[in-house]
Amino acid sequence: MSRGVVVDLFCGAGGASLGFVQAGYTVAGAVDINDEALETYKRNLCDADLDEYPGEVTFDSPLKGNLNANKGGHVTFEYIRNEFGLEPGEVDVIAGCPPCQNFSKLRDTTPWPEDEPKDELLQSYVELIRAEKPGAVFFENVQGITNKRDGETTYSQWFKDQMRGMTRDDDPEEKGYGVNLKVVNAADYGVPQRRMRTIGICIYGASDSEVEFPPETHAREPEDGLKERWVTVKDVLKEEYERGRLKQDLDLGQKQVGIDGYPDDPAHRSRRHNSNTVETMKAIRRHGDSWKDLRGTEDEEFIRECHRGFDTQAGAAYGIMDWESPAPTLTTRCTNFSSGRYTHPEENRTITFREAALLMSFPADFKLPDKNSAAERVVGNAVPPQLVKSIVEDLNVARKEPRKIA
Numbered sequence: 341m342s343r344g345v346v347v348d349l350f351c352g353a354g355g356a357s358l359g360f361v362q363a364g365y366t367v368a369g370a371v372d373i374n375d376e377a378l379e380t381y382k383r384n385l386c387d388a389d390l391d392e393y394p395g396e397v398t399f400d401s402p403l404k405g406n407l408n409a410n411k412g413g414h415v416t417f418e419y420i421r422n423e424f425g426l427e428p429g430e431v432d433v434i435a436g437c438p439p440c441q442n443f444s445k446l447r448d449t450t451p452w453p454e455d456e457p458k459d460e461l462l463q464s465y466v467e468l469i470r471a472e473k474p475g476a477v478f479f480e481n482v483q484g485i486t487n488k489r490d491g492e493t494t495y496s497q498w499f500k501d502q503m504r505g506m507t508r509d510d511d512p513e514e515k516g517y518g519v520n521l522k523v524v525n526a527a528d529y530g531v532p533q534r535r536m537r538t539i540g541i542c543i544y545g546a547s548d549s550e551v552e553f554p555p556e557t558h559a560r561e562p563e564d565g566l567k568e569r570w571v572t573v574k575d576v577l578k579e580e581y582e583r584g585r586l587k588q589d590l591d592l593g594q595k596q597v598g599i600d601g602y603p604d605d606p607a608h609r610s611r612r613h614n615s616n617t618v619e620t621m622k623a624i625r626r627h628g629d630s631w632k633d634l635r636g637t638e639d640e641e642f643i644r645e646c647h648r649g650f651d652t653q654a655g656a657a658y659g660i661m662d663w664e665s666p667a668p669t670l671t672t673r674c675t676n677f678s679s680g681r682y683t684h685p686e687e688n689r690t691i692t693f694r695e696a697a698l699l700m701s702f703p704a705d706f707k708l709p710d711k712n713s714a715a716e717r718v719v720g721n722a723v724p725p726q727l728v729k730s731i732v733e734d735l736n737v738a739r740k741e742p743r744k745i746a
């Protein structure tokens with residue numbers, strides 16, 4: 341039996357949806373505005389065979405729609421229900437990861453307005469929830485959403501207040517949602533990546549203290565025997581190389597072809613680095629794992645102009661990934677040499693799009709866009725499916741009867 345009916349807002353390429361399917365839910369609707377994300381979602385969640393998982397996806401295509409209620413032409417929750425043939429009250433869980441750019445440090449310096457969050461998409465997300473008031477809400481965002489503002493208000497506080505005060509018409513007790521917003525590290529739930537994110541779970545009718553996160557399953561140094569060791573880059577990538585499913589030594593600019601028994605993998609393609617980049621990678625490897633290790637060496641000439649004179653900032657840029665740790669946070673630029681610690685642990689190339697997807701806990705056959713920028717964007721934007729699965733596996737939200745909405 342399905343654990344519950346989910347609608348995924350800001351669905352991207354489907355990382356969160358896949359986690360729900362892996363945990364046994366029925367994903368009955370999904371909406372995003374971006375064509376490449378929608379196409380990737382469709383190929384992997386609507387058109388592919390998901391029989392190996394306990395859950396399912398019940399529609400042929402996610403919906404293209406603008407969820408920003410402050411802009412004209414946006415879609416309402418009623419419209420979403422109609423598009424996916426859902427009855428009012430049928431949805432058990434609304435999942436949503438409104439994009440996080442607005443919580444960046446840049447916006448943090450501007451004054452905080454009274455009573456209003458500045459973030460239109462967070463605000464729109466709350467209004468979409470208000471139109472359905474499902475049994476549970478799943479929320480994911482950057483860690484910065486919990487940042488203190490003038491010592492008191494935070495975006496997360498605003499979200500909590502809205503959810504706690506959101507009551508159903510047929511609830512004389514006006515209980516509202518119990519809310520737990522927690523900053524978690526995806527590595528602590530078995531994802532091969534150190535990714536700090538704010539995850540929110542809201543359950544209608546519960547008190548805040550009743551809304552609990554499942555215990556972490558992994559730790560850097562597990563002591564009590566109850567947890568496993570963090571999953572490392574080596575655990576994931578070496579396994580693929582050793583099984584012969586992925587080639588480690590790709591030629592620059594080439595994709596993987598010709599492995600016996602496995603289809604060619606267009607997503608396992610290396611960026612075409614120029615010779616100066618390759619020489620810089622080699623130089624960094626000779627002295628350590630970051631451009632900073634070049635300081636004071638005979639290879640100092642490889643330090644980029646923009647880093648000369650820098651002290652502690654941007655240490656991860658041009659960095660080499662460590663086999664023995666989970667990957668660093670993969671961003672929407674996670675195959676770019678200059679954007680972080682994204683150089684392969686042994687090869688003089690950055691990680692491929694396939695390697696990035698594996699480090700995000702996507703299955704090995706997850707199809708990615710052909711365009712480099714789109715491939716790394718959908719991967720870097722995703723919520724790791726393994727994280728979602730671990731967190732929602734034990735939420736008990738399915739109702740026997742659809743709830744009537746006036």
Ligand SMILES: C[S@@+](CC[C@H](N)C(=O)[O-])C[C@H]1O[C@@H](n2cnc3c(N)ncnc32)[C@H](O)[C@@H]1O
Pocket residue numbers: 350351352353354355356357371372373374377405406407408436437438439440461718721722723724
């Ligand atoms: C953080 S990503 C979501 C990732 C997704 N949950 C996953 O796990 O793969 C945010 C998504 O919001 C979408 N988005 C941004 N603005 C939007 C809007 N106005 N309406 C609908 N979707 C929007 C982006 O295209 C992006 O795919």
